[in-house]
Amino acid sequence: MAEIPMAETPMAETPMAETPMTGTPDGGFWTTPPGRSTLGSWLLTTDHKRIGLLYLWCILAFFAVGVLLGLLIRLELIAPGRTIMAQQTYNAVFTLHGVIMIFMVVIPSIPAAFGNIVMPLQIGAEDVAFPRLNLFSWYLYILGAAIAVVSLFTGGGAPDTGWTFYVPFSATTSTNVNVAVLAVFILGFSSILTGLNFIVTIHRLRAPSMGWTRMPLFTWGLYATAWIQVLATPVLGITVLLIFAERVLGLGLFDPARGGDPILYQHLFWIYSHPAVYIMIVPAMGVISDVIPVFARKNIFGYKTIAISSLAIAFAGSLVWAHHMFVSGMSDVAVMVFSLLTFIVAIPSAVKVFNWVSTLYKGSIYLDPPLIYSLGFIFLFSMGGVTGLVLGGAGTDVHVHDTYFVVGHFHYVIFGGTGFGLFAAMHFWFPKVYGRLYNLKIANVAAVILVIGLNMLYFPMYLLGLEGMPRRYYDYLPQYTDLHVVSTVGSWITAAGLALMAWNLWRGLRHGAPCGPNPWGAATLEWTLPSPPPTENFGPVEPEVTRGPYDFKGIEREEVVA
């Protein structure tokens, strides 16, 4: 690799001589242990940091595939009628987009990748409680993902049910649903094992001097998430097995003609899949809670309420599943109860948003990329959250149910929320993992492009939904064309933002300016270790927790970012 003169970042004078200026990252946990091949040392590792990175790379690869499928969907919808693909292909493509994005990208994204990399460091542990189980759950993830890919090319064609696998269609379609649900079943087990591992780790392996109220809020978020993973995911396993049984054995569980109940399927599916959206969003909220104080140089506003609101979201969020079923033919009593409960979840969510904004108030703010992504999160998540109440209110839901309004809401929350949380995490912990820094200006530009692109891509969907455009449709009436065109152009801007962000991070990883242990001047334990951290983390000595996680007194930002 040629030496690149870093003209825009005045790095030459900082004394970081041990890290070379270019090339792949080395030192710390990147060093291959003696007597092992590089590939073997990664595939058989029990180091939580390496397992987290294995997750991250796989997740990002699947994310790229999911984005590509999303772009194809938007391109097909740019004009009425056939544009680039036939109806059956379109059904398979949106199913695939959903299954890949939900089960292989968003659910494992922050907990499995950054939870693994960062959480043991944050609590001063040597590793997670069950390191081999941790590696096993990564292999389950890979096995599930591989089987999902196999389901596309075998049997009667790629599944065309949508990611929800609703009966009666999923029980009768000739496409390869059997193998796809098997993949989901295995991916679910990977998620359960990660959750179990995290609960035990957080309970048992915290540094002795770290009480529950000294724990960073990212770890609190993971803790709440882990409980949902352990308690709700088995229901998904049961549900997809029942589909399998229905298709293979013809049990008639969901067939009214034989005493079954199709709405029972929807209950079972959403008992997992609604809490699953909190598996997606709560860790992202944890990231934001960790990022904002660091860049406002100020203690977090309302530490305990944020910590408790994570648990409150996890609990209340598990009791709202039937709000997906207001027009399915469920009883009116259930509609009323679940509508009320849904509004209750808005309270802890809003507590967090107000606490973040209050943390920023009168802070001395540094507009670095992690903060820009976090601000993007707050804006986009709020847009998605408020429209969520439109869907949670039973009366208004009847009007917009199964329209593009739902698609808009979901993508604002999950892409604008979890996606931005993931990007914030990537930019925040990048220097810790690689010991280098990316170009801050380009990262900021990419973030702004993404916010603009996302709004252009998804805001028209709210309008389309209010005007009555149903979701999942292949074709539409000419009056919807203009808004679909705006949305498709937005998808290109979003893709450009993602490409710029990815290129900048890649370049930072290869040629970025070396940084010290704590470039942002953060106060949590992972920043007391060198970047990249050594394999054994803190070693045999338990780290002493002498300050709160957001107490920045006496901690300076490094010159690299100044």
Place this chain on the structure above:
Amino acid sequence: MHAHEEGHHPPSYRLLIGVWGALMVLTAVTVWVAQVPLGFLNVVAAMAVATCKALLVTLFFMHLKDENWTFKGMVLLVFVILAIFIGFTFFDTAYR
């Protein structure tokens, strides 16, 4: 887990056969009560009997009786959550 090791001895055949007998009787009760027209109470009765059976299986066959309170509490928590899930589903099915 010292308490576990101290108090751990394999349960006697007499006890296991007794539990098995109780499970058989409860199964018979389930079948019998399903044929008595009680309206909504049929479901309640079936659930109550099933809960008793699950309790017998976890306590004796799965040795939960000899475990410490952390394990008992965890299992209880999971059962409570399951009861909530099933119970809330009845907001729908009981009022259709």
